[in-house]
Amino acid sequence: MQTLYDLVFIFFSFLYFPYFILNRKYHREFIQRLGIFSRNSFDKIRRHKIIWIHAVSVGEVNSALPLWKLLRQNFPQYRIVFSTITKTGNNLAKKFAQPDEFVVYFPLDFSFIVRRVVKLIHPHLVIILETELWPNFIAQCNKIDIPVILGNARLSDSSFIRYKLGSPFLSPVLDKINLILAQTEKDADRLISLGASKNKVWVSGNMKFDNIDCSDKRIDYSDRLRLLLELSNQDKLLVAGSTHPGEEEILLAIYKELLMQFPNLRLLIAPRHIERIPQIEKLVSSYGLSPFRISRLFNPASSIQHPVSGVFLLDTIGQLRDFYAIADIVFVGGSLVKRGGHNIIEPAMFSKPVISGNYFFNFSDIFKVFRDSQAVITCQNKEGLKSAISELLNNPVQAKILGERAREVILKQQGATQKNLEWVSKYLDRNPTF
Secondary structure (H helix, E strand, C coil): CHHHHHHHHHHHHHHHHHHHHHCCCCCHHHHHHHCCCCCCCCHHHCCCEEEEEECCCHHHHHHHHHHHHHHHHHCCCEEEEEEECCHHHHHHHHHHCCCCCEEEECCCCCHHHHHHHHHHHCCCEEEEECCCCCHHHHHHHHHCCCCEEEEEECCCHHHHHHHHHCHHHHHHHHHCCCEEEECCHHHHHHHHHCCCCHHHEEECCCHHHHCCCCCHHHHHHHHHHHHHCCCCCCCEEEEEEEECCCHHHHHHHHHHHHHCCCCCEEEEEEECCHHHHHHHHHHHHHCCCEEEEHHHHHCCCCCCCCCCCEEEECCCCCCHHHHHHHCCEEEECCCCCCCCCCCCHHHHCCCCCEEEECCCHHHHHHHHHHHHCCCCEEECCHHHHHHHHHHHHHCHHHHHHHHHHHHHHHHHHCCHHHHHHHHHHCCCCCCCCC
16 A cells, blocks of 8 residues: 555656746755755754644644644653745744754655654654645654644545545544544544544644734834835725735726725735735736835835835735734635635734635635624625725724624634643643643
8 A cells, every 4th residue: 555655646746746846846945855854953852852743834834833832831851843845834933943943844755755754853742733644654653653643633625525535545544643633523523534533533623713912012013014114094904815816806906996985095915825926016017006015125225115006015924914913904815716715813813804705615614603703704706895895994993893803703712722732741741730
């Protein structure tokens, strides 16, 4: 079975390779995915036991940060090795890591590669966030008695359909996982139906609700950020976060129409993939508007002044949350086109009125909580989005109530990280006092 899986993985890797090169996914540290590290890479932590946390990208890294912090505080005798797959996720994790912690790229799931990397790091415990099921990696950990925990586990509708097709092959993989901490009862039931043992699956909530920072320090920074953007008290900022192709055109058309009624409206577009910025700049110009890259605000050598009628483009990594904090209205992308939506918790935690399209199937459980509390607006198309933005601009009291409801939803849902920590502690040497 392992040989067959390796052959299938090689086949799909060759198919993916042209996309990988054309989209500039290769980078200097990619060799880590091949299991190549310098000989003394982990020398300074070899005398310590290791907790290996894996999170694929930015969203999963964000949900892991509270748990990472609690593990660091409660189990100081351990060292953390944190792995990601995407470069953006890796950069975010490096910002959070302490000098005695390591952030690496997760190895490609070939048996000979994961065997080398697992032996090299030799963790005491592995925590995989959400549903990253890598058969060879999990099998290798199981073979040498390294416990594997699937934390904050979830299965979207689309993922469940795909996994269901391969459930005969997936069941042995799930059987090698020691503990599964699901976000919801629905996720738990789905994982059990795929072959996970009932006595290994527990519901602990969604850790993404715990990663909030509404401190005075952030508020002070938000005031400075509005000054950098030269936003007056009368200006209203619409932030469109994690947008995808097809959505920027809709947003720009709406923006031009709304400017006639709301001349103080400003727009900031934060594409899901910042490599699309040059393409979006051309698109903004084609609508007769002036694009302005946010990175210029932080470049001391830049003398370019941003135009009053311009459209801000977020071309930096890890700052979307800061711009959500200064927004008056937020649209979360990937939802007007069939991408499945993105996480609405971040803008909601700042009490912002949030608008989404109808394609949010990747976060259906989160959306259900917000919709049941009437804490999010959903729309089907351009006309619906324009109407929603216009209504919020005309009714600031309604916008404030919507934002306050959104924050209340988060506060009611918190606590999952603490539950995950209590479960994880059973696999570590010392049970802290909770």
